[in-house]
Amino acid sequence: MDDAGENGHGCYTEHGVSGYGVAIKLSHDQTMDEAWIKSMAEEMMVRVADLCMEHGANAIGHIKAHVRTSAGTVKADTIGTSHGAYSQGTISQPVHELYMAVNSIVQGIKEHVVAEATLDGIHQVAEERGLHVIKEKEHTYFDEFDFVKSDEEFRREFQEQLEKSEG
């Protein structure tokens, strides 16, 4: 049972499904609270889905985003424009910056078209919402960015260090 290799021709290709992922770092001059971030992320998911359909997609598998800030994380997704978008997660305090990974899985259009629709959707909503795109990298996760640990993560690691040194 050998892997088919790196040609990207798995079952999803046979079914006309294409995927595209991108990581971005965004900032805003004003602080962004949980409600604002959730609403922005949901709007972005629906916009990407809309653009994919406009570009000729037959169906949206899902458009998903993982938003990470120093004060918590949010996950947002849509399974199609008529279904709206959904988000969950907690941002404990307003922030100026956020990291976002977006994954689009769509049926009926090629990967480069999914990429175009995804990037256009992100940029359109970012611009409308007054967000600045600080960094953007395709085909990767924001772990590869210069990410700063969340407060919770920092506290947990600090606590572990204390326990080790005391133990």
Added chain:
Amino acid sequence: MKITQIAGFLGCGKTTLLLRLSDELAEGGKTKVALVVNEIGEIPVDGKVIEESGMRVKDIGGGCICCEVASTFAKTVYSLYKDFSPDHVLVEPTGVAVPKQVKQAAAMSGRDADIVLGPAVVLFDATRPAELLDMDMLGRLVVTQVKDADIITISKADIAEEADMAMAEEKVRELNPRAEIFRVSSFTGLGFEHLKQDILDWKEGA
């Protein structure tokens, strides 16, 4: 080590169900549960979200575990067995994976690891039954997924219309009369005790 897959088409709620189910199976740490998540689309959004829940998770990218990276899946299962020895491994294949092939790939890891196969649980999204089965090319895939299932859960029961849920149940029963079919909601917990018990009791081939 029992390997159970939580399959189903894109957007049917697999990740959300997986998170709640793993928590319930773990029983506050009495049982060791590990997760294997496979995503298409280059970046592991689901894997990262699950990681934040504190669960042991292995992410497989670069293709689908039912075909392209089936051997990577088998190796991942073996490495979990060797390094962590979980009681349960819950596998979330891509939304376009064929459950029967995922089961075959999981069985391959049994050459080196002491495993038993759990059921193929397939989620069917109750908010869009007609859309799922009518989709041009993908309708056939959804039908295949339903036919391969040992257990079919009608997902999103908390938000779906009663008429859609009834239609979903009727359609999937026509396609797969041998599978057990029941409603679940990852938010209210509906059906989770049932699902957990089914997984615990499952004996492949029985």
